[in-house]
Amino acid sequence: RKEVEQDPGPFNVPEGATVAFNCTYSNSASQSFFWYRQDCRKEPKLLMSVYSSGNEDGRFTAQLNRASQYISLLIRDSKLSDSATYLCVVNGEKNRGNKLVFGAGTILRVKS
Amino acid sequence: DAGITQSPRHKVTETGTPVTLRCHQTENHRYMYWYRQDPGHGLRLIHYSYGVKDTDKGEVSDGYSVSRSKTEDFLLTLESATSSQTSVYFCAISSTVYGYTFGSGTRLTVV
Numbered sequence: 001r002k003e004v005e006q007d008p009g010p011f012n013v014p015e016g017a018t019v020a021f022n023c024t025y026s027n028s029a030s031q032s033f034f035w036y037r038q039d040c041r042k043e044p045k046l047l048m049s050v051y052s053s054g055n056e057d058g059r060f061t062a063q064l065n066r067a068s069q070y071i072s073l074l075i076r077d078s079k080l081s082d083s084a085t086y087l088c089v090v091n092g093e094k095n096r097g098n099k100l101v102f103g104a105g106t107i108l109r110v111k112s
Numbered sequence: 113d114a115g116i117t118q119s120p121r122h123k124v125t126e127t128g129t130p131v132t133l134r135c136h137q138t139e140n141h142r143y144m145y146w147y148r149q150d151p152g153h154g155l156r157l158i159h160y161s162y163g164v165k166d167t168d169k170g171e172v173s174d175g176y177s178v179s180r181s182k183t184e185d186f187l188l189t190l191e192s193a194t195s196s197q198t199s200v201y202f203c204a205i206s207s208t209v210y211g212y213t214f215g216s217g218t219r220l221t222v223v
């Protein structure tokens with residue numbers, strides 16, 4: 001079983017739609033959680049951190065459910081520019097390397 | 113935004129030859145990482161460093177070695193390149209638990 005699992009998609013949505021991605025992680029000791037965005041043939045970039053209380057950044061809302069070990073990302077009012085691959089990322093238990101584990105990503109395509 | 117740079121950006125090499133990729137940072141971050149990214153696998157950790165001359169293996173380290181003689185440079189060497197090492201290689205840096213910053217990547221093709 002992969003340490004971080006995501007639905008690869010693609011999710012094809014019209015502009016203005018609301019779309020949600022989920023991811024599950026296997027290490028119950030994980031302490032830090034993130035969503036990264038990766039555009040085609042580009043490097044991943046941090047979209048937002050995910051906190052236990054949930055957090056929002058404009059049209060983006062991230063939630064964490066520790067009991068069920070899943071993380072979600074909600075995008076409201078989708079824009080064409082939101083088209084990208086979204087990576088769910090988890091930090092393992094404390095270690096000297098500050099290592100992160102990346103999901104394989106969920107592809108989002110927003111169409112006009 | 114270029115606190116981290118990778119070189120070369122593209123490389124084509126022949127099977128059996130050694131290849132070295134370079135990652136250079138200007139952020140003075142402690143941690144540096146090399147990942148490879150392949151379709152269907154996502155980003156997989158090859159090696160990482162938690163300080164000068166302090167390195168350790170990741171999940172896919174076979175066939176790769178690294179060196180970090182200065183805080184700012186982290187080198188990845190493919191000792192004898194194989195076609196299975198054709199991939200996109202990303203370097204990343206981190207100073208805290210709050211996420212990584214990635215370089216622009218190196219596209220390596222082994223023929």
